[in-house]
Amino acid sequence: MPISAMPESALPAPDDPPPARPRATPRTILVWTAVALVGAIGWGVLALARGEDISAVWLVVAALGSYAIAYRFYSRFIARRVLKPDDRRATPAERLEDGVDFQPTDRRVLLGHHFAAIAGAGPLVGPVLAAQMGYLPGTLWIVAGVIFAGAVQDMVVLFLSMRRDGKSLGQMAREEIGRAGGAAALIAVFAIMIILLGVLALVVVNALAHSPWGTFSVAMTVPIALFMGFWLHRIRPGRVVETSLIGVVLLLLAIVGGSWIQESSLADTFTLSPTTLVFCLIGYGFVASVLPVWMLLAPRDYLSTFMKIGTIALLAVGVVVAAPVLRADAVSDFASSGAGPVFAGALFPFLFITIACGALSGFHALVASGTTPKLIQKESQVRMIGYGAMLMESFVAIMALIAAATLEPGLYYAMNAPAGLLGTTAESASHAVAGLGFTITPDQLTQAAKAVEEQTLIARSGGAPTLAVGMSEIFSGVFGGTAMKAFWYHFAIMFEALFILTTVDAGTRVGRFMLQDMLGNVWKPMGRVNWKPGIWLCSGLVVAAWGYFLYTGATDPLGGINQLFPLFGIANQLLAAIALTVCTTVLVKSGRRRWAWVTGVPLAWVVAITFTAGWQKIFSDDPRVGFFAQRTRYADAIDAGQVLPPAKTLDDMHTVVTNSTVDGVLIALFLLLVTVVMVNAAVVCVRAVRSPVPLPTTEAPYVESRIELPEQAAQPLAGARS
Amino acid sequence: MTVPRWARAVRWYLRELTGEAEYDRYCERHRRRHPHAPVPTRREHEALRTLHRENHPQSRCC
Secondary structure (H helix, E strand, C coil), rough: CHHHCCCCCCCCCCCCCCCCCCCHHHHHHHHHHHHHHHHHHHHHHHHHHCCCCEHHHHHHHHHHHHHHHHHHHHHHHHHHHHHHHCECCCCHHHHHHCCCCCEEEHHHHHHHHHHHCCCCCCCHHHHHHHHHHHHHHHHHHHHHHHHHHHHHHHHHHHHHHHHHHCHHHHHHHHCCHHHHHHHHHHHHHHHHHHHHHHHHHHHHHHHHHHHHHHHHHHHHHHHHHHHHHHHHHHHCCCCCCCCCCHHHHHHHHHHHHHHHHHHHHHHCCCCHHHHHHHHHHHHHHHHHCCCCCCCCCHHHHHHHHHHHHHHHHHHHHHHHHHHHEEEECCCHHHHHHCCCCCCCCCCHHHHHHCCCCCCCCCCHHHHHHCCCCEEEEEHHHHHHHHHHHHHHHHHHHHHHHHHHHCCHHHHHHHHHCHHHHHHCCHHHHHHHHHHHCCCHHHHHHHHHHHHHCCCCCCCCCCCCCHHHHHHHHHHHHCCCCHHHHHHHHHHHHHHHHHHHHHHHHHHHHHHHHHHHHHHHHHHHHHHHHCCCHHHHHHHHHHHHHHHHHHHHHHHCCCCCCHHHHHHHHHHHHHHHHHHHHHHHHHCCCCCCCHHHHHHHHHHHHHHHHHHHHHHHHCCCCCCCCCHHHHHHHHHHHHHCCCCCCCCCCHHHHHHHHHHHHHHHHHHHHHHHHHHHHHHHHHHHHHHHHHHCCCCCCCCCCCCCCCCCCCCCCCHHHHCCCC | CCHHHHHHHHHHHHHHHHHCHHHHHHHHHHHCCCCCCCCHHHHHHHHHHHHHHCCCCCCCCC
16 A cells, blocks of 8 residues: 555644653652552541541542552553553544544543533432441442442443544444344433433422522523523633633522522512422423523533532532541441331442442443543543543542531431421421431421521432532531531532533433434434424423423322432443443453453443342332332222322322332333343354454554654553554 | 642633633644635634534533
């Protein structure tokens, strides 16, 4: 082949490469030994301290020490032995550089982008709910899960997608596994996204119901975003930083203004019932997904990113400076009995379902196979961006767990048990909490609500209010004292709602495109992305789908979070199972069978937890765990003309029967789809093992890179061409 | 590191993270590829960027 016909990098040739730097010294060895020791001491304190107060700082120390060791050694092992990134190979960002989709991006900036795309309300909600089993099981799963499963999945998917010009998970499943597997993966991704949006929106509804302050400040984010959009579009095009700063200031004013609204005659206008909020959110979701992006979605996204990074940094400082004491048990009785009020089921498998984001989240595979791989400058950077960003998210989950575990357990259960159990008065809630084995007096409960200026904290399930109370305790210990508690509470509510609404906006839009794509195969005009009736119809269908789950969650007599969160967790972890299946299949097909355990072991684990959880949700005889057992119990009672508490009317009874049927059928459907993907993958793996020649690869061909980076020159990677 | 250097670093990072700096890179690229064509204004560039964003939605995770 003549030289001129060779594929070439899109960039001009570099100047002379800078000189290499020296390698590891005895000093680095000493530093890493110290890091390992500090982490080990953290775990030691957590493991040995019993029946005494221990500081949350030990959790932070144990987690950070483990992350550092894992990043330095395990992620490097995966890079060097398994993936073998080659920095002399041009990435798609360089080869296909177009200044729009493909663009070599500074790794620190890309880390920020990727982190902002993967981290949201998920790592804040799951750990709070899982605190019912004590802080220790949750911490162990978050740390071990991220090191051996979550971060590995993100890094490997990112690498595989990067080697395939940024193909999506669904495309990779179709090309590497087969048509049946690919189609099943596509349907699973869509269905899982719908559940995710419904459950996240439910968290917002539970946080804002009957709270004029919260409702006002979150409602104000809409005009603020519209203003920012107008400013950016018309007055100062492209000046994102200044616009975002204006937005953040307005947002803080909206939180302060909420306090004033609560005291004023407008309070009633902003005191909304859960059902009203559901319809507000559904309407908002539809409008946001059909409006031009510059008006609402883009500015809200900037605002959300700024708040995310700022608040998480603030929380880290708060935890370290305030050093709160952990009040929850290390391991509670609910871990073994499975009779916890927040979510039913024993530690295995339900803890691992409840904490998804922060330990292992299948949804990340969609981000890691979307925009990020098209922006990577050098192949070896998948380690920092894929593995590193996930470690950061895991740390967010640890901080959420700390915020929940520093609350008085009595208050925690008074906030998180279902309304049907707690009743509506402080007395009934106090009585119900005593029945669970914890104490909180009616007076303490009223005081706690008063301190954050809420009408009530009883049965404010969903995780957000609990986290907000925990954060207000931590923050007020550092900044502003008790007088600022209510502000910090509403600040936390607002920032969680902001994340979630951003996810809802973006998710509805992504769902609409997926639906248009699918329907376009059946009827051509539906696939056109600028045909207005098609846009409206598909947006409407997507909003109606998640709106259905949101509505049933908000009106479920048994507590929507209690019923739907396991469904969300199972769905998210099943998506991880699909992603890990794709990764393992590619490793086997590309002659790296020896290292297939790197993704194969987490795959086996996630299959074990999701299929056990799914099985129990379908077949368990315990009506608190099994959806169909629950259905039978309530249907029998209807036949006998009885009303079973916490249902109050026969209508409630029928609602329970319908919801448990839908939820049970959905879990069965998810398990079936994932089984199809895995069976198809197993066939491909067997074929690959038996084949005398390697199966064809779908990797993009090698092109020599023209980008030289000083820090890469120092360490030639294994597998690099010389 | 001194305060002004910190401030510059933070400003650089924020501009890069939000995509504000994208226009500068776009102009540089445009001049390199089409040396004789006039560079689009910031407003025109933002319109293109918005259009692109309209048709390429990104998922935000949980």
